[in-house]
Amino acid sequence: MHLNFHFLRFLCPRLQEVLTGFEITACFSQNKDELVIEFQRNGKFRYLRAHFLSPHIYYSFPENFQRAKRNSINLFPELIGEKVVSCKALNYERAFYLQFESGATLLLKLHGNRSNVLFYQPNEYQPLRVFRNEFQEDHTLDWRSLEKNLNLSQDRFLELEGNASQFLPTLGKIPREWLKSKGYLTANLEERWQLMLELIDMLESPIFSLVKKDEEVYLSLLPEDKAIAQFSDPIDALNELFYKALVVGAFEKEKRQLIKHFSDQLKRTENYLKKAKGKLQELETSPPPSQLADVIMANLHVFQDGNLTHELFNFYTQEPIRVELKPKQKPQDLAAQLYRKSKNRQIELDQLRESIESKEFQKIHLEDLLEELGQLEDFRALKEFKKNHGQETKISKEPENIPFKHFHIDGMDVWVGKSAKDNDEMLRSFVHKNDTWLHARQAAGSHVIIRNASGKIIPKTVLERAASLAAYYSKLKNESLAPVIYTEAKYVRKVKGSAPGMVLVDRESTILVKPQGPSEEIAK
Numbered sequence: 001m002h003l004n005f006h007f008l009r010f011l012c013p014r015l016q017e018v019l020t021g022f023e024i025t026a027c028f029s030q031n032k033d034e035l036v037i038e039f040q041r042n043g044k045f046r047y048l049r050a051h052f053l054s055p056h057i058y059y060s061f062p063e064n065f066q067r068a069k070r071n072s073i074n075l076f077p078e079l080i081g082e083k084v085v086s087c088k089a090l091n092y093e094r095a096f097y098l099q100f101e102s103g104a105t106l107l108l109k110l111h112g113n114r115s116n117v118l119f120y121q122p123n124e125y126q127p128l129r130v131f132r133n134e135f136q137e138d139h140t141l142d143w144r145s146l147e148k149n150l151n152l153s154q155d156r157f158l159e160l161e162g163n164a165s166q167f168l169p170t171l172g173k174i175p176r177e178w179l180k181s182k183g184y185l186t187a188n189l190e191e192r193w194q195l196m197l198e199l200i201d202m203l204e205s206p207i208f209s210l211v212k213k214d215e216e217v218y219l220s221l222l223p224e225d226k227a228i229a230q231f232s233d234p235i236d237a238l239n240e241l242f243y244k245a246l247v248v249g250a251f252e253k254e255k256r257q258l259i260k261h262f263s264d265q266l267k268r269t270e271n272y273l274k275k276a277k278g279k280l281q282e283l284e285t286s287p288p289p290s291q292l293a294d295v296i297m298a299n300l301h302v303f304q305d306g307n308l309t310h311e312l313f314n315f316y317t318q319e320p321i322r323v324e325l326k327p328k329q330k331p332q333d334l335a336a337q338l339y340r341k342s343k344n345r346q347i348e349l350d351q352l353r354e355s356i357e358s359k360e361f362q363k364i365h366l367e368d369l370l371e372e373l374g375q376l377e378d379f380r381a382l383k384e385f386k387k388n389h390g391q392e393t394k395i396s397k398e399p400e401n402i403p404f405k406h407f408h409i410d411g412m413d414v415w416v417g418k419s420a421k422d423n424d425e426m427l428r429s430f431v432h433k434n435d436t437w438l439h440a441r442q443a444a445g446s447h448v449i450i451r452n453a454s455g456k457i458i459p460k461t462v463l464e465r466a467a468s469l470a471a472y473y474s475k476l477k478n479e480s481l482a483p484v485i486y487t488e489a490k491y492v493r494k495v496k497g498s499a500p501g502m503v504l505v506d507r508e509s510t511i512l513v514k515p516q517g518p519s520e521e522i523a524k
Contacts, residue, residue, distance in 0.1 A: 002219045002241055003057065003110040005170040006203045008089035008096050011234040015061065015087040018235065019098070022046060023083045027076040030068050035075065035117055035131050038065070039084065051246060052132065054113040060242035061235050076119050076129050079106065092148040092170050107143045118143065152200075154193060162192035168200075174220050175199055208237035210244060215252065217244040251379045258382075259373055265411075266366040272519075273359050280352050283345060290342035291316045293335040296323060303331045344481040348514060351464065358461045362410060404430070404449070407469070407518060410459060413451040414466045416473055420501030423447040424494060427503070433490035436463070438470040441483040441510060445474025447501070449489065464513055471515035481512050 001007050022039035029035050033053035039046040047065040051058045082100040089096040094110045103122030109115060116138050118127040125142040132138070152168065160166045164179055171179075182195050202222050209220045209227035217228070219241050224230075228244075231237035291314070299312050303325070314321040325334060369389065376382050403422030404415040415430070417423035426447060431437070436450040436458055448470040450458055467484040476482035485508040492503050 001172055001174055001221055002059075002238060003094050003112065003115075004172045005089060005092050005094060006172075006175075006221055007208070007219065007234065008094070008110075010206050010208075011238065012087045012089040012096050014234050015096075015098075018061070019046060019084040019087060021083065023081060024079045026067075026074070027079045028067065028072050028074050029131075030072045033132075036065060036067070037076075037079065049242070050108065050115075050117055050131075051242070052115045056246060056249075057110070057112055057115050058242045058246055059108065059110075060239045062239055062242075075131070078104070078119060078121070078128065090143070090147045092150050093146045094170075095143070095146050097143060105143065109138070109141075109146070157193055157196065158189060162187075162189050162196075164192075164196065167196070171199075174218070174222060175203065178222055206232060206234070208232070208234055210237065210241055212244075215249075215256070217241065217249060247379075251382060255373065255376060255382060258386075259370065262366050262369050262373065266363065266370065269359055269363050269366060273356060273363065276352060276356050276359070280349070280356065283349055283352070287316065288342045288345060289338040292321065292323070293338035293342070295321065296331050296335045296338070300331055341480055344512070347512060348481060351513070355461055355464065358459070362461075402430070405518070409462050409465050412458070412462050414462075414469065415449040415451065416469055417446040417448070417501075420499070423501040427489070427492065427494065431489045433488065435489040436466075436486055437489045437492045437505075438467055438484055438486040439505075440471050440474030440476045441485045443475040443482075444501075445470060445476070447503075448473070464511065465516075467511050467513040468516040469518070471513055472517045474515075477515050479515060482515050483510050483512055485510050 019039060022041040024037060025040045026038035027035070031053075033051065035048075035050045035052075037048040039048070045063060045065075047060075047062050049060050049062060049065065082102060082104055084098055085101055086099045087096065088099070096108055096110075098106045100106075105120040107118040107120065107127075109118065114135055115132075116135055117131040118138060118141065119129040120126070120143065121128050125144060126140055127138065130138050150168065150170075157167050164171060164176065164184065179195055179199060184192055184195055187195065205221070207221070207223075208231045209222075209224040210229040210231075211218055211220050211224050211226065212228050219237060220227075229237075229240055231240065295312050295314050295316070298315070299310070302310050302312070308325045308327070308329075309322065311320050311322050313319075323331075323334075325331060372385065376385060403419075403425040404417050407414045407416070415426060417426050423446065426449065427437075431449055432451070432453040434455040435452050438448040438450070439445060448466050450462060450466050452458060463486065467486065470484045471477065471479070471482035474482070485505065487505060487508040491506040491508070494503055
């Protein structure tokens with residue numbers, strides 16, 4: 001209700017007491033949506049701080065404000081030297097104004113996301129200066145036209161059939177919710193009138209409460225059982241609201257975002273560990289493909305009759321096993337294929353064990369980060385935390401219409417080209433020379449990039465997971481293990497006139513991985 005007329009009617013008389021005789025000595029902005037005005041009298045200071053960054057529309061009148069040495073611009077030069085003589089709320093409107101000795105007027109229009117500050121010269125009713133120039137209608141606004149006269153008689157109420165929004169349009173969300181909670185919508189006209197009188201009586205009581213609901217802090221003029229603070233001075237209430245909602249609120253919001261960021265990573269890590277350990281157990285307990293290869297090689301003679309299917313005795317399990325060849329496939333070729341799979345499985349086992357070990361360390365690290373985050377109590381501690389953990393704390397948003405899929409692997413960004421043309425666009429417009437480029441070896445597929453502009457050493461788990469994506473988004477998708485080449489992006493070049501997606505690569509290395517598509521583990 002800090003933007004509401006029912007609050008402004010208490011605030012403005014108090015501001016007039018405090019600011020009368022104060023002279024404006026500075027007016028500046030340190031960011032696009034915040035205006036600061038400095039008032040001074042006999043060595044004492046007051047500031048008007050108007051913060052209009054949607055959806056957080058707040059203003060305050062603190063006694064202290066530290067102006068930044070950089071990124072600060074002077075505004076409203078005509079205000080300098082003006083002395084305050086009065087402060088008044090516009091009748092039944094979300095706006096108030098300061099008047100000066102010269103006859104000039106400064107209007108604060110508190111219309112939610114379209115809030116603004118306007119300066120009028122003496123006897124002029126179109127503004128000379130407007131803080132937020134994007135609102136064209138404000139450039140011709142006569143501030144006197146905002147003031148309203150409302151008929152709050154019972155006859156008028158009955159004429160409107162108890163429509164609260166039409167009878168008293170300045171109520172705002174909190175009073176309307178109070179009426180609704182009291183059964184206003186189903187009450188008869190007489191009951192509605194009594195509820196309206198009760199509400200107006202409460203709105204005329206100068207008790208200002210700060211309430212926190214759904215992680216948001218708001219100001220209320222109604223009796224609140226769970227108020228986090230109460231004030232009799234509207235300026236004190238306004239200043240505390242500004243601090244709680246913007247300063248503390250911004251800290252808590254950023255802290256919640258980081259907690260969610262690391263909690264999501266922890267959940268993905270735990271899911272990966274669960275699946276990887278299950279896969280490891282399956283590989284360790286199932287017989288190696290080489291056993292079947294041995295059985296086939298010991299029974300080559302039975303395939304000489306030309307039949308493709310035979311039931312052989314498995315001397316490892318002491319049970320019969322059915323072997324079926326493909327058309328024109330030799331049993332020796334099937335055995336060789338099974339021996340390769342067995343050899344590759346040992347590589348897969350080794351990689352899986354290393355990956356599980358790495359993820360276990362990551363799990364412990366994430367749990368430590370979450371515990372440390374939970375103990376932070378202010379922006380200074382949060383800033384130090386972000387400084388210490390650098391890249392890990394960055395939460396980025398994916399831009400629209402980009403030529404690649406975007407994944408997040410152990411704190412690093414990984415891009416996968418969407419098509420051959422997109423592969424070229426990604427290399428041409430998005431990739432840094434120190435990024436790592438990956439591609440399935442000798443097979444059509446997507447280019448994959450591990451973002452690494454700073455040139456850090458890429459963890460093995462990240463390289464393997466990115467390689468598994470490169471294999472998955474290629475013609476090798478269905479192989480049990482696939483070779484993937486990788487190198488720094490500066491060694492990848494496009495030859496003029498070559499087909500989309502075709503590049504020349506130098507100084508590449510090869511890694512053997514299992515093709516694996518995106519999952520919860522790496523989803524953005």
